[in-house]
Amino acid sequence: MMLEDRVDALVSPKGALEMLSQEEIARMSEDSGDLHELFRRCALAILNCGSDSDDPAEVMAAFKDFEIRIIQQERGVKLELTNAPSSAFVDGKMISSVREMLFSVLRDIIFTYHEYNFARGMNDASSDKITNVVFELLRNANVFRRIQTPDMVVCWGGHSIARHEYDYTKHVGHELGLRELNICTGCGPGAMKGPMKGAAIAHAKQRIQNGIYLGLTEPGIIAAESPNPIVNQLVIMPDIEKRLEAFARTGHGIVVFPGGAGTAEEILYILGILLHPKNDGMPFPLVFSGPKESAPYFEQIHEFIGSVLGPEAQAKYQIIIDDGVEVARVMKAGMEEVRLYRKAHQDAFYYNWKLHIPDEFQRTFEPTHENIAELNLFFGQETHLLAADLRRAFSAIVAGNVKPQGVASIKERGPFEIHGDKALMKKLDALLEAFVKQQRMKLPGTEYVPCYKVITD
Incomplete structure (x- = not known):
């Protein structure tokens, strides 16, 4: 049923989850309080993808009458949606990518809180335990692949960027895709969408039918940066720290585009890790790049890093301005360095166990x-x-x-x-x-x- 910009629907799983226990359903029911509200908020962000707002309160207020309920049937589970955003549907049928991501949210929230009970926190967990939890969350999401050579490029950058910067991210993504590299981003709009869009076109040109567009997010930010529809693997990590570790463990190299506070946070995260003595000598290609108009932005970032963290930190990355081809070539060459290093140290290609994260x-x-x-x-x-x-x-x-x-x-x-x-x-x-x-x-x-x-x- 459709009423103006709202839709009521009964949705079956696609690609993520089909069977739940009675205990899991009870945990996610309306009576369970906080966990249900977390699921409702994340589900609304998925259904509202394409929104021009980055204000979570605004989105929740606009769809305060939205509700979602799990229905257990003999043949599996379905989701009953009431007053869902009509933008998630075409002629009354839910868009496939939205349906996949909707059940990814259910899968990740149930696994995280059922298996690890994050509601009580992991304050006493060891560093190794946290790394293993990140691994298990990604494995449960079926992220890992048996690959012969590293190929995952993480692309960071802002959701609030100018059009010429967005077009440049598409250009870089296209060049990466032509070199048969896959893309991982924070899954939102702007610099998180552009590289995936460019790579998708390049993969089509190369007749690559199984290109990976991995999106990593977390509940606190998903409403402000709803996943873009190109994402074909979505993972909801429990918090920003697990999300950042997932980027560092699954990615084989990182390209940073212009952004704001969130991008600066990501830069400081990866530089702080690479500066640790235990990671000395480990290849991890890191490039800052943007169009020529963005050169002053990277000059500011570079100067800040040098004056605060020193020349050693500046040596951990390259700045390449207005040259997407060179960015892709550097990343491709970096993949080979990573392959040789991990092979020599008997480390997995799909998860960077050797990387020391303090x-x-x-x-x-x-x-x-x-x-x-x-x-x-x-x-x-x-x-x-x-x-x-x-x-x-x-x-x-x-x-x-x-x-x-x-x-x-x-x-x-x-x-x-x-x-x-x-x-x-x-x-x-x-x-x-x-x-x-x-x-x-x-x-x-x-x-x-x-x-x-x-x-x-």
Whole structure:
């Protein structure tokens, strides 16, 4: 049944999950409270893909009458949708990619909370345990493939980028696809969609019928960055730290496009890991790239990294401006270095077990006003530890910009206050101010009110 822009439907699984136990259904029922609401929120984000909004509260308010219910039948499980966004349907039938991703959400939430009970947290888990949990979540999602050579390029960048930057991400993705490389992104719009779109066209030209477009997200951000329809493997990780580790473990190289606070968080995450002494000598191709108009953006990022983390951090990446062919060639050559290294060290091609991820990058960081005030943003400590707390600062800004809990916290208590070394705070404030002026914090045309205050006095 369709009523204006709403649809009621009964949907069968496609590609992800068909049978649930009575206990699992009970956990996801309307009576189970928080877990059902988590599923409802993520499901709405999937159904509302293509929306122009990056405000989760706005999306939830627009579809406050949306409901989803699990129905167990003898032949399996179905989802009953009430007042679902009509954009997920064509002539009353749900779009296939949306249906696949909808059941991926159900699969991941059930597996995460049923198997690991993340509702009680994993604060006491060892570093190895966390790495194994990330592996098991990805394996349950059927992400791993038996491959002869590394081929997965992670593409990071903002959801709020200019049209010429988006077109450039498509160009780079196309060049990567022509070289038979697959794409992994945060699965949203902007720089997360462009590389997949370009690679999909290139894969068609190369007659590659099993191209991988892997999207990794997490519940706190999915409503602001709904998955784009090109994603053919979607995984909902339980939090941002598990999501970032999944990128680092499954990807064989990373291309960073222009972005905002979230992209800066990702850059600091991977640099902090690569700067750890235990990862010295491990090949991990890392390229920053954009069109010629974006050169100043990368100059700002490069200068910030050099002044805060030093030349050693700058040596971990290349900056390639306005040359998608060269980006793809560097990535392709890097894949061969990764292959030889992992073969020599007997490491898997599908999961980077040898990569050492320090505990500081694995522990879930709750972006509260108190936790942010306690960040150790001072010089005189090991570089990777400074990178870890800088990563947390940017993570808090992302939470305050788009994540429901973060947005609510800002409305209640005002902006997050970020303290630290005065010289460092001035550099951080200048970088963030540049992001604001370049409209990299919110979608273009949306007024941005900072959710943070950098204390520079």
